[in-house]
């Protein structure tokens with residue numbers, strides 16, 4: 065009887081560990097390439113960056129690719145560079161390659177591997193630099209408990225309903241614990257089939273910095289290869305890029321989580337001013353995990369003072385934030401007050417399982433919704449003259465929609 069009890073406890077503890085890691089051995093080295101993710105590190109019209117996790121015994125990292133939807137016997141090949149990431153589930157070998165010299169507005173098929181073990185064949189589309197229209201997806205906090213079932217449902221349904229989306233932005237707190245192989249494995253596994261077809265351009269959230277210290281940075285930097293045009297010391301966490309008719313700026317609001325690095329906000333503000341100064345794109349969007357107007361009845365003066373004067377001076381159209389797990393948007397604002405032509409601050413809700421029951425609107429909010437019943441996502445549809453931002457519940461129900469007209473210049 066006692067042996068049975070101990071055996072039960074042993075099995076239960078093994079099961080708990082398996083669940084915690086999001087699938088036991090799957091959080092360790094895989095049997096075939098997985099965690100395949102697309103990002104942009106350079107021109108979206110002519111390049112794409114592909115990063116993946118390889119089996120421990122992988123001899124090399126290779127991308128095979130060619131125009132079209134399928135691979136023939138003689139695709140082009142690009143060699144990837146390897147990074148060994150020491151995780152709490154063993155060493156992950158991550159490969160990354162940037163394909164260059166691609167044709168704009170063109171479909172490419174690809175697979176990754178080492179010549180013996182390959183990922184499934186996927187396809188992506190390079191950006192059209194002349195495009196006046198563009199659709200992209202935005203996701204708030206996906207942080208969950210493995211296996212991230214709600215995040216899976218949200219991202220898979222969003223892309224199925226909007227297959228014309230050219231990329232996605234995740235506005236931070238992708239995972240609950242940034243220094244955890246199990247959480248990252250669950251996040252990547254849940255998004256397979258989407259993040260290997262359209263690029264992911266993520267913002268850093270506070271949960272990516274947990275447990276506090278410096279160890280989490282290796283996870284972020286190894287798994288997401290992003291534009292290196294940010295301020296010194298904050299590259300790959302702060303960056304900007306251009307696609308079609310829009311300029312996108314991604315900021316880092318994690319001052320309190322990175323206080324050992326000193327002031328990270330002032331260098332960003334100076335960089336932000338320079339970044340936005342020469343933008344000619346009709347639309348400007350910014351992303352920052354902790355927004356200036358939060359949903360606990362107040363504001364965030366640290367973030368507001370650091371970024372809002374610069375964002376508003378350069379007429380950024382919409383600033384997307386996360387962190388609160390609620391959906392809200394302010395009236396157009398300038399200098400912390402309503403303005404005819406101001407910046408809208410939009411909180412993007414939650415794409416994972418975590419909810420807050422005590423959310424409430426700020427007086428400057430024009431719309432507020434607490435998505436207690438199900439997660440949500442945003443679709444942004446741009447033309448040269450209009451930007452329509454629609455918030456959908458996970459099941460496709462429309463929660464909110466508004467359209468901005470292009471400002472006169």
Ligand SMILES: [Fe+2]
Pocket residue numbers: 236237269270271353386387388
């Ligand atoms: Fe957060």
